[in-house]
Amino acid sequence: MTDKTAEKPETTDYSQTLFLPQTEFPMRAGLPQREPELLARWARMDLYRKLREAGQGRDRFVLHDGPPYANGNIHIGHALNKVLKDLVTRSQQMLGYDSNYVPGWDCHGLPIEWKIEEQYRAKGLNKDDVDVVEFRKECRVFAEKWVDIQRNEFKRLGVEGDWDDPYLTMAYGAEAQIAREIMKFAENGMLYRGSKPVMWSVVEKTALAEAEVEYEEHTSDTIFAAFPVLGSGPLAGASVLIWTTTPWTIPGNRAISFHNKIAYGLYRVTAAPEGNWAKVGARYVLAKNLAEALFKAAKVEAYELERDVSAADLAGLTVAHPLRGQGYEFDVPLLDGDHVTDDAGTGFVHTAPGHGREDFDVWMANGRMLAERGIETRIPYTVDADGRFTKEAPGFEGAQVITDKGEKGNANEVVIRALAATGNLVSRGRLKHQYPHSWRSKKPVIFRNTPQWFIAMDKPYGDAGAPDPAAPAPTAGGNADTLRNRALRAIRETQWVPAAGENRINGMIANRPDWVVSRQRAWGVPITVFVDKESKEILVDDKVNAAIAEAFEQEGADAWFTDTDGARFLKPYGYNPAKYERVVDVLDVWFDSGSTHAFTLEKRADLKTHRVVDGGRDKVMYLEGSDQHRGWFHSSLLESCGTRGRAPYDVVLTHGFCLDEKGEKMSKSKGNVTAPQDVIKDSGADILRLWVAAADYSDDLRIGKEILKTFVETYRKLRNTMRWMLGTLAHFDEAIRVSDPASMPELERLMLHRLAELGPQVEEAYRTYDYKKVVTLLSQFMNTELSAFYFDVRKDALYCDPRSSHVRRSALTVVDHLFRCLTTWLAPILVFTAEEAWLDRYPQVKDGDGSVHLELFAEADDAWLDPELAERWAKVRRVRRVVTGALELERAGKRIGSSLEAAPVVHIADPDLRVALSGLDLAEICITSGATIADGEGPAEAFRLPDVPGVSVVPSRASGIKCARSWKYFDPATAEPGFPEVTPRDAKALRELGRAA
Numbered sequence: 001m002t003d004k005t006a007e008k009p010e011t012t013d014y015s016q017t018l019f020l021p022q023t024e025f026p027m028r029a030g031l032p033q034r035e036p037e038l039l040a041r042w043a044r045m046d047l048y049r050k051l052r053e054a055g056q057g058r059d060r061f062v063l064h065d066g067p068p069y070a071n072g073n074i075h076i077g078h079a080l081n082k083v084l085k086d087l088v089t090r091s092q093q094m095l096g097y098d099s100n101y102v103p104g105w106d107c108h109g110l111p112i113e114w115k116i117e118e119q120y121r122a123k124g125l126n127k128d129d130v131d132v133v134e135f136r137k138e139c140r141v142f143a144e145k146w147v148d149i150q151r152n153e154f155k156r157l158g159v160e161g162d163w164d165d166p167y168l169t170m171a172y173g174a175e176a177q178i179a180r181e182i183m184k185f186a187e188n189g190m191l192y193r194g195s196k197p198v199m200w201s202v203v204e205k206t207a208l209a210e211a212e213v214e215y216e217e218h219t220s221d222t223i224f225a226a227f228p229v230l231g232s233g234p235l236a237g238a239s240v241l242i243w244t245t246t247p248w249t250i251p252g253n254r255a256i257s258f259h260n261k262i263a264y265g266l267y268r269v270t271a272a273p274e275g276n277w278a279k280v281g282a283r284y285v286l287a288k289n290l291a292e293a294l295f296k297a298a299k300v301e302a303y304e305l306e307r308d309v310s311a312a313d314l315a316g317l318t319v320a321h322p323l324r325g326q327g328y329e330f331d332v333p334l335l336d337g338d339h340v341t342d343d344a345g346t347g348f349v350h351t352a353p354g355h356g357r358e359d360f361d362v363w364m365a366n367g368r369m370l371a372e373r374g375i376e377t378r379i380p381y382t383v384d385a386d387g388r389f390t391k392e393a394p395g396f397e398g399a400q401v402i403t404d405k406g407e408k409g410n411a412n413e414v415v416i417r418a419l420a421a422t423g424n425l426v427s428r429g430r431l432k433h434q435y436p437h438s439w440r441s442k443k444p445v446i447f448r449n450t451p452q453w454f455i456a457m458d459k460p461y462g463d464a465g466a467p468d469p470a471a472p473a474p475t476a477g478g479n480a481d482t483l484r485n486r487a488l489r490a491i492r493e494t495q496w497v498p499a500a501g502e503n504r505i506n507g508m509i510a511n512r513p514d515w516v517v518s519r520q521r522a523w524g525v526p527i528t529v530f531v532d533k534e535s536k537e538i539l540v541d542d543k544v545n546a547a548i549a550e551a552f553e554q555e556g557a558d559a560w561f562t563d564t565d566g567a568r569f570l571k572p573y574g575y576n577p578a579k580y581e582r583v584v585d586v587l588d589v590w591f592d593s594g595s596t597h598a599f600t601l602e603k604r605a606d607l608k609t610h611r612v613v614d615g616g617r618d619k620v621m622y623l624e625g626s627d628q629h630r631g632w633f634h635s636s637l638l639e640s641c642g643t644r645g646r647a648p649y650d651v652v653l654t655h656g657f658c659l660d661e662k663g664e665k666m667s668k669s670k671g672n673v674t675a676p677q678d679v680i681k682d683s684g685a686d687i688l689r690l691w692v693a694a695a696d697y698s699d700d701l702r703i704g705k706e707i708l709k710t711f712v713e714t715y716r717k718l719r720n721t722m723r724w725m726l727g728t729l730a731h732f733d734e735a736i737r738v739s740d741p742a743s744m745p746e747l748e749r750l751m752l753h754r755l756a757e758l759g760p761q762v763e764e765a766y767r768t769y770d771y772k773k774v775v776t777l778l779s780q781f782m783n784t785e786l787s788a789f790y791f792d793v794r795k796d797a798l799y800c801d802p803r804s805s806h807v808r809r810s811a812l813t814v815v816d817h818l819f820r821c822l823t824t825w826l827a828p829i830l831v832f833t834a835e836e837a838w839l840d841r842y843p844q845v846k847d848g849d850g851s852v853h854l855e856l857f858a859e860a861d862d863a864w865l866d867p868e869l870a871e872r873w874a875k876v877r878r879v880r881r882v883v884t885g886a887l888e889l890e891r892a893g894k895r896i897g898s899s900l901e902a903a904p905v906v907h908i909a910d911p912d913l914r915v916a917l918s919g920l921d922l923a924e925i926c927i928t929s930g931a932t933i934a935d936g937e938g939p940a941e942a943f944r945l946p947d948v949p950g951v952s953v954v955p956s957r958a959s960g961i962k963c964a965r966s967w968k969y970f971d972p973a974t975a976e977p978g979f980p981e982v983t984p985r986d987a988k989a990l991r992e993l994g995r996a997a
Contacts, residue, residue, distance in 0.1 A: 012981065014965040017993055018799045019808075021727020025840045029719055031684020035832045039155065045849040048162055052606065054854050055098025060609050060618040063089050063099070064601055064649070065161075066632045067106035067169065067593055070143040071115070074153045076658045076666070076703060077625070079676035083692040084655055084771075085623050086159040090828035091766040094857045097619075100607055101161040103154065104596060107143040107170035108524040109589040114212065115142055116523075121440075132522050132561050139523040140170055157676070158685050158831040160853070167600045169525075169592045176552035177599035178525045178592055182517070183545045184643045185455050186529050186538050190483065193531070195379050196452040196516050197353070197360050202387035202402045203441040207450065207520045218435035218444060220245040221412045224298060224346065224426035225419055226284065227256060227319035227332060234307065238266055238283035239424070240319050240334070241294065243345030245431055248401045248411035250419065251328070251393035252352035252382040252449075253321060257337035257362055260311035262347045263288045267295075271302035278426045285309055287347025294346060298427040311336070322424035327394025333375055337362040354379045354449030364513030368458070383448045406443025453518035453527055453585060455642065457484040483642050484509060490637060490647035493613065497653040497769055498698045505629040505637070515638055517591050524586030526560040530570065531581040539580060543573050594635030597648035613646055621651040628654065653769055655697040661704030674703045686830045687711050693771040693829040714779060715833075718826070721782045722837045724791060725819045728798055729841060732812040736803075741864060744810040746920070750873045751790055751814050752864035754781070755821055759860040762825050766857075771829065778825060786818070789877070793925055800966040802989040820858040827852045875916035876925065878948050879906065883926045886943035886953035896957065900967050903930030903958040907938030910950030929958035929969035965990070 063085055068078060085101065092099035116138045117127050127135065151163055168174060185191040198207040225247075226239035240256055258264070265288040272280050278298040283306065286294060295303050314334050321328035339358040340349050353363035363370075363379070370377050380392040386404065389396040389411060395418060400409025419425040436445050460480045479485070487509045496502040518527055528548045530539040547569050551559040563569065566582040601607050601620065610616025624632055633652055640648040659665060660672040667673065679688050691711050695701045738744055741752055758781060765773040794811045801808035819841060827834035831853070838852035839845060883904055890896045906922065908914045914935070923931040938952030945951070958969035964981035972980065979987035 012964060014982070014986075014990075017965065017990060017995055019731045019803075020799055021724055022730040023723060023727040023840060025723050025726045025837060027720065027723060029684065029686075029715070029833065031686055031832060032681055034836065035156075035158070035680075035685055038832050038835055039158075042160070042851070045851070047851060047853065048160060050849065050851075050854055051093060051160070052098070052100070055093065055100075058096060058098040061089075061092040061097035061099040061621070062601065062607050062609055062618070063092075063101050063621045063623060064597065064607075065102060065104045065167075066622060066624040066628065067104040067167075067596065068150065069109070069111060070105045070107045070146040070150065070168075071111045072146065074150055074676060076674050076676050078150075078154075079157055079688060080655060080658055080692055080697070080701060081623075081625065082154050082157055082159045083689050084653075084697060086157070086161075086831075087689075087693060087771050087828050088621065088623060088653070088769060090160065090831070090853065091771075093853075094824060094828065094855065095763060095766060096856060101159075102165070102167060102600065102604065102607060103151070103159075103161045103163060104167040104600065105143070105147050105150070105169070106589060106593050107140075107147070107168050108586070108592055110212075110519075110521060110523075112139050112142055113521055113523045127522075133558050135522055136558055136561065143168075143170055153677070156680060156685060158689060160831075162606075167596065167604075169589075169596070170556075172553055172556040173603070174596075174599045175525050175557040176549045177603070178587065178595045179528045179552050179557070180545070180549050181595045181598055181639060181643060182525075182527055182587060182591065183529070183548070187540050187545075188461060188642075190456045190459060190461075190642060191517075191527075191529070191538065192454055192456060193451055193536075194454045194514070195354070195381065195449045197355055197357065197379075197447045198450050198520075199436060199445045200385070200448045200450070201438040201441060201443070201445050202385075202404060203406045203443045204438060205385055208438060208445060212439050213436040213445060214439050214442075215434040216437045216442075217432055218437075219430055219432050220435065221247055221416070222429045222431045223247045223416060223419065224294065224428075225250065225322050225350070226282075226424040226426055227322055228324075228424070229285075230318045230320055230331065235266060235285060235309070235313065235317065238285055240317070240348055241284045241286045241346040241426060242348050242350035243294075244350045245433065246355065246412075247415045247419075247428075248383075249352040249355040249447075250322065250350070250415050251389065251396055252354045252380060253332065253350055254330075254353055254379070255332055255351040255359075255363060255366075256319065256334050257340050257349040257351045257359075258311070258314050258334055258347065259338070259340035259342075260315075260336050262340065262342045264309040264314065264347060265291065266306045266309050267291055267303050268306050269295075269300050269303050272298075272300050276300070277420065277423075284426075285314075285348075287342040289342055290345065290347055294427075297429065322419055322422060323395070325422065326418065331375060333366075333370060333373065335362050335366050354382060355447045357447070361513070365511055367513065379449050381449050383446065385448075387446065401446055402444060406441055450520075452516050453583070455483065455515040455517055455638070457512065457514050458482050483638060484512075486641040486645055487637050487647075490641055494647050494649060495651045497651065501626070501629060501652060501654050504626075505633060508630060508634060509637070517588050518585040519588050521586050524589065525557050525592060527583045527585050527587055528560060529583050530566055530575075531583060533579055533581055539575070541573060541575075544569050544575070547572070590631065590635040591639065593632050594637075594639035597636060597640055598643070601648065612650060619650045620648065621653060622649040623653040623655075626654040626656060656700035659700050659702050661702055661707055663700075663702060672704070674705075674708075679708060683708065683712055684832070686832050687715055689829055689831065690715055690775070694775040696772055715830075717783055717787070718779065718830070719833060721787050721791075722819075722823070722833070724787075725815055725822075726837060726840055728812065728815050729819060731798075732816055736809045736812060737816070738806070738810045738813045741861075743806070744814070745807055746869060746873070747790065747793065747925075748810045748814045749864070749866060750869055751785075752817065752860070753866045753870050754785060755817060755860040756862055756864035757870075759821065759825075759857075763857055766828070774825070775829065778822065782822065792927060796924070796927070796966060796968075800986055800989060802985070802992045804992060805989075817858075817860070821860060823852060824855050824858045827855070872916045875913050876920065879908070879913055879917060879922070879951050880926055882906075882943065882945050882948050882951045883922075883928075883931070883953050885945055886955050887926075887928070889943065890955045895955070898967065899927045900929050900962075900969065901958055902928045903932070903956050903969070904928060905932045905934055905938075905954040905956055907934045907936055907942060907952045907954070908950065909935070909937045909952075913950060929960075 089099045089101040155163055201208055222245050224241055224243050226241055228239045229235045267284050269278055269280050269282045272278055276299055278300050317334045318331045321332050351359045353360045367377050381390055382393040383401055384390050387400050387402040389399045391397050396414055399411045399414050401411040403409050438445055460482055491506050565577045566580060567577045570577045609618035609620055611618050636648050761777055762774055797807045798811050823834050823837055834852050887899050887902055896902050942952035942954045960969045960971045962969055963983045963986055965986040968983055970983045976984050976987040
């Protein structure tokens with residue numbers, strides 16, 4: 001066998017003499033496989049407990065978790081929310097707070113009831129056939145299952161929290177405290193019984209939520225009806241026209257809504273057929289762009305516009321009910337409503353607050369104004385549970401809207417005939433449209449007014465009795481101690497991120513009606529009050545309330561439903577159960593979640609705070625999507641202000657929603673859904689976390705495969721930078737640390753300056769929850785200043801300098817500082833990658849129970865700051881850019897391969913730049929084997945960059961021979977004896993290594 005190597009000239013292999021990077025930290029992250037291993041390690045070491053131990057004695061920063069609903073797998077919106085919360089808690093911990101995070105779940109409510117009812121129907125059972133306590137137990141088991149599933153999905157995102165001891169709104173202690181909270185409102189007189197319209201199934205005799213209805217094609221009667229204008233003025237003698245698809249709701253009419261942006265006109269009928277409902281001389285007010293269609297439907301042959309009608313004309317207008325003289329003698333006001341359009345009808349909306357949500361909302365929003373005008377604000381009960389008119393619909397009592405079989409009743413016809421008799425029917429017709437049907441019976445539903453429980457917004461605290469809806473109330477801006485004013489004051493005392501959130505919730509609170517807190521459901525915390533059947537007053541007795549709460553602590557809210565007559569809670573304290581009504585409505589789940597501060601923040605020792613409002617320094621943050629200004633932020637504010645006089649939070653941060661790559665809403669039908677589980681499986685949770693951190697979360701966020709690819713690439717660059725640092729630091733130990741920065745070369749001092757400059761910027765960005773800025777700062781620094789500049793320049797010294805080289809030792813010391821700072825600064829975002837790198841760098845930590853997440857942010861020394869040095873090197877780097885540009889052209893033209901083959905001549909005409917370069921090795925900075933600096937503009941053919949005037953470069957090949965170790969070109973005459981193939985610097989390195997040439 002021939003030894004072919006013996007045929008070649010023998011050459012020395014110097015690769016083993018270089019200090020090349022050495023690390024087990026892989027280039028390919030393998031996050032989907034590696035991340036679960038780190039999760040298991042954190043679980044074994046009980047990282048959350050260690051974080052609490054590390055935080056003992058610090059000021060406390062508590063992020064109170066807005067509870068997700070315990071139903072279904074998490075979606076990308078959940079991932080955004082939970083990762084953002086984790087960014088907050090981890091960064092605040094590393095800023096020096098004790099930053100606690102206890103996750104929670106919202107467990108009561110309709111969606112779970114709905115699922116259990118589906119299970120019963122599959123067995124041929126009806127919900128009403130099952131004992132309510134048994135039904136509630138099924139709901140509890142269902143919620144528990146989804147809490148466990150979601151908990152594991154949230155943990156997989158790398159979210160750190162007290163997952164073994166979360167809060168649940170269905171926990172017995174929570175249900176007891178929620179009951180205490182609603183009883184506080186009863187005790188202070190703010191809870192009262194009023195009414196509100198709900199979707200009602202006549203067939204099933206039950207209220208339905210939106211999720212329980214299906215919209216099916218339905219043919220409805222339609223009418224145009226006239227409401228005569230009352231009083232004097234330009235519109236006297238005219239009528240305001242409305243159009244409706246529910247003529248049966250006319251007896252319930254109490255107002256007409258208009259929109260201040262719609263153009264209205266006053267029209268006169270000038271020609272019409274004999275006997276027509278719309279007669280010659282009739283004057284009608286309606287939207288101008290609907291006039292043609294309306295008069296055609298009304299069979300009007302000719303008409304004319306008398307005048308335009310402004311919003312100001314309408315705002316103070318009062319009209320008569322079209323059935324005036326038949327028991328409807330009240331005035332009907334016109335109200336400005338955002339829900340009004342001029343797409344169809346008349347541009348006015350007939351408003352029956354007992355028969356529509358928008359009607360109810362606009363009526364309640366104007367309640368104070370109406371009371372001041374002397375208008376009765378009580379909402380009538382015109383239709384009963386059987387779908388029949390009551391005595392509050394004079395002239396129609398007993399007529400049916402819908403029969404008990406779900407068929408059309410006679411209510412429409414009797415109302416239409418009555419309108420025709422009064423001369424206020426203008427036209428009638430039929431319309432096919434989508435109409436709500438019960439998902440069970442498949443029959444149409446109606447909106448009807450039902451008794452509900454409310455919390456008063458404008459009743460002053462200390463006033464006895466229930467609020468009088470007809471009485472004038474203090475304005476929102478007044479000084480009275482009302483729930484509205486307490487909430488408005490608390491809003492001003494809260495930090496809102498972004499700041500626009502303050503105006504948004506302020507407007508909602510200032511204009512909202514009283515809070516409806518009751519629901520006619522089974523799975524929830526009951527409204528634990530007894531009502532005197534004669535006086536209608538709520539029983540307020542501290543001993544009764546305490547007994548209820550204690551029973552709930554032991555048995556949960558089921559205790560209320562097992563005691564069907566209330567005897568358990570009334571008899572021991574001298575009350576006759578027969579004289580009291582036990583309220584069976586449950587609380588709206590928003591009251592549940594709005595009370596979480598009471599049974600979580602105040603009850604758990606690990607979450608108790610001494611907040612700024614109490615003279616302390618601790619902070620409580622609420623963080624959710626921007627829709628929660630109307631939801632959890634809102635209900636929590638009202639509940640806490642109503643019972644404690646202040647907000648439960650100090651800081652409120654909101655984020656946008658997740659859209660697809662085109663900015664469209666995600667839906668399964670479109671096939672544009674990005675599931676967090678899929679992203680984690682394909683790329684890892686750190687990629688998802690990087691996407692969240694890099695986004696402007698104050699706006700809606702886009703996500704999709706192409707967008708994620710960009711973050712995979714961003715991550716790859718960050719990881720490779722960390723990998724290079726780890727590999728380089730394999731050759732570093734404390735014995736070679738340079739402890740005096742002043743003795744370091746300028747380039748190292750420049751990097752220390754940049755660290756000292758960057759540190760406060762990063763920490764301030766974290767402190768102000770600006771994670772996008774953190775990612776931008778660190779990405780630019782690591783990619784542009786480290787990988788593309790500092791590391792590039794220093795690779796030669798780090799790889800090739802002698803072990804004793806001061807430059808090399810200084811560079812290694814700086815890389816050590818860089819690693820500690822960058823790894824801790826990235827840790828809240830790239831939780832898995834930062835931990836992996838930290839454990840690779842510090843094996844002793846890996847062998848113990850240490851973690852990068854137990855560290856504070858590494859701090860750069862302010863003494864490292866050197867603005868003058870930074871200014872000088874900014875000039876140096878400008879010159880370097882020109883040289884680099886010239887060498888790129890040489891490489892492109894294949895005149896050189898490596899920049900080490902070049903020795904350019906650099907012409908400097910700018911005296912400031914010449915001074916900046918004084919004493920520096922330009923060849924080292926530009927990674928060439930040589931560089932000559934010449935004064936002046938340089939020849940015309942020299943390479944220039946337009947934005948760097950006064951610098952030009954004439955490329956030139958390096959002379960001499962190529963060093964067999966460092967690949968630099970050098971003059972062989974300078975080679976040291978015994979080392980002819982290498983530079984003198986490399987010869988010294990070899991001697992220190994004990995190697996001969």
